[in-house]
Amino acid sequence: MAPSDETDEEVRADGTGIVPPDDETPTWGERKTRSQGLSRLTYEYFERSRREDQDMRMESSYVERDVLGFPTWPHEMIRNLAITSFFVGMMIFLSATLPPHIGPPANPSQTPAVILPDWYLYWSFGLLKLGPLNPDLAILGGSKLMADRTYGVLANVVIVGFIAIVPFLNKGSARRPVEQPFWAAVGVFGVVFSFTIAALSVKNLIPMDPNLLFDLTFLVPPVAGFIAYAVLRTMREGYMFELNRRYYRLRPPK
Amino acid sequence: MSLERKDDHDHGGWMKSRDLSPVEKGYLTVLIWLDRRLRIVDYLELMEDLYYKANLQMPKSHTEQYNLDNKFWYWYPLYALGSFSTLAYVVAAISGALLGFYYSPSTAAAGAEGELTVAYASITFIMTELNFGYLLRSLHRWSAQVMVAAVFLHMLRVYFTGAYKEPRELNWILGIVLISLTMVFGYTGYLLPWDQLAFWAGQIGVEMSLSIPLAGEWVAQLIFGGFSLSQSTLQRMYILHVFFLPFITTALIAIHIGIVWMQGIAEPH
Numbered sequence A: 001m002a003p004s005d006e007t008d009e010e011v012r013a014d015g016t017g018i019v020p021p022d023d024e025t026p027t028w029g030e031r032k033t034r035s036q037g038l039s040r041l042t043y044e045y046f047e048r049s050r051r052e053d054q055d056m057r058m059e060s061s062y063v064e065r066d067v068l069g070f071p072t073w074p075h076e077m078i079r080n081l082a083i084t085s086f087f088v089g090m091m092i093f094l095s096a097t098l099p100p101h102i103g104p105p106a107n108p109s110q111t112p113a114v115i116l117p118d119w120y121l122y123w124s125f126g127l128l129k130l131g132p133l134n135p136d137l138a139i140l141g142g143s144k145l146m147a148d149r150t151y152g153v154l155a156n157v158v159i160v161g162f163i164a165i166v167p168f169l170n171k172g173s174a175r176r177p178v179e180q181p182f183w184a185a186v187g188v189f190g191v192v193f194s195f196t197i198a199a200l201s202v203k204n205l206i207p208m209d210p211n212l213l214f215d216l217t218f219l220v221p222p223v224a225g226f227i228a229y230a231v232l233r234t235m236r237e238g239y240m241f242e243l244n245r246r247y248y249r250l251r252p253p254k
Numbered sequence B: 001m002s003l004e005r006k007d008d009h010d011h012g013g014w015m016k017s018r019d020l021s022p023v024e025k026g027y028l029t030v031l032i033w034l035d036r037r038l039r040i041v042d043y044l045e046l047m048e049d050l051y052y053k054a055n056l057q058m059p060k061s062h063t064e065q066y067n068l069d070n071k072f073w074y075w076y077p078l079y080a081l082g083s084f085s086t087l088a089y090v091v092a093a094i095s096g097a098l099l100g101f102y103y104s105p106s107t108a109a110a111g112a113e114g115e116l117t118v119a120y121a122s123i124t125f126i127m128t129e130l131n132f133g134y135l136l137r138s139l140h141r142w143s144a145q146v147m148v149a150a151v152f153l154h155m156l157r158v159y160f161t162g163a164y165k166e167p168r169e170l171n172w173i174l175g176i177v178l179i180s181l182t183m184v185f186g187y188t189g190y191l192l193p194w195d196q197l198a199f200w201a202g203q204i205g206v207e208m209s210l211s212i213p214l215a216g217e218w219v220a221q222l223i224f225g226g227f228s229l230s231q232s233t234l235q236r237m238y239i240l241h242v243f244f245l246p247f248i249t250t251a252l253i254a255i256h257i258g259i260v261w262m263q264g265i266a267e268p269h
């Protein structure tokens, strides 16, 4: 506050007047001109995005742009709340009827015949057994580039990494599986592979030649993926025809 | 002059002028008391603002807009799997907290024979002597298994409906962190009874971390407290399982669901 202002205004000790009233709150534009560096860039961007929003609202096609989503409340939550007690009841029923057992106590000097993690880690455990696929280098006299175990840990990292970048490989908007058979087939491949690799991890429990099992682990998933692709492609024809027909009947092309 | 603050807006008088039921009166008294100290109104306003911004932005869905008759898609029930995971997580958290009253993470010998460890003995106590102890442990185990299963299926639902695409990439990656945390939760819990399965699963864990290039030994020492299983392994697993993971996972689930709330559910029309 400039010194000259102070004289014609009474000193107020009640705390009011510290915060500017709403109509004096600076706009993004004003804040932009006052600041510099990164905060200036931030305000510049805010101003742009506000304008973008405004433009979109003014355009008549706004309601018709691609659907982003429908509200979590109430659409989703109502249904979820309705089945909550059913789900909790199911868990209590399961635990009352099938209590867990206690295994023999830990004994470091006696290795059990079967060592297993919980079922949901079988896939990861199976990836540790990819030794035969570990490339060896002729230059190094046939010795392997990496220890088999290191190779297995790396395989885990690669798989999780691939799943993580899926949104950056497949773009666009949400689609049902029949609308994008290729990515659905990739998914079927992945699901089937997680089962076959899990079966590989418990190979001593499966009555099958381990070599055959190893081959099947890598053969079955692509076959399943291919079948899924064929089926979905066939279904897509009919599905898209129906959808388009209904759509154009309601909104005839201009 | 009294130093007591004046009730400028006479909230008391306003309350008297209304014909309020005891419940309404009690509610308003508490609300005003808290608001005068914590400025709740500001925060409520902020939240309300967020709520309306989030919801008003959502245009009509494609099916609603064109009145297509495939409004109900037979896969929609799978959209409940995310909240099923949350539910199982809550059940596991409650039963786990109760189990924690009776369990102690110690590999010291229990009793004179020196055969059993204290950890193993406390599980035996819970299963055989504690009233409803078996149900508690059973509930904890089952809710954990159900949670992992639900999270896997939830991820598949998100994948097959293409719900991970823009603008939901962040939530997808957050989801991968969550599923990993869920499995680490399961793994650390699996070691706690300190039976044969636990011990040898722990052994594999140590070997796996030792085989990480460069950082292997460091990781084994940090997570497992050494290169062979001991008291420090069990204690670290316990602290991970009941302290670190719950905090991290709960916070991330809250963020994950918060983002869903802001963005809305993806609709493959």
Ligand code: HEM
Pocket: A069, B078, B079, B080, B081, B082, B083, B085, B086, B151, B154, B155, B158, B163, B164, B168, B171, B172, B173, B174, B175, B176, B178, B179, B182, B253, B256, B257, B260, B264, B265, B266, B267
């Ligand atoms: C602790 C584990 C998890 C919990 C508690 C959880 C919870 C939720 C909930 C309640 C929703 C709302 C929609 C629904 O219920 O389907 C949701 C949506 C979502 N989740 Fe999860 N989730 C978890 C793990 C994951 C995983 C592993 C992924 C994927 C890698 C993932 C990715 C997503 C995405 C992308 C959405 C938005 C989907 C949409 O808008 O249609 N989440 N999550």
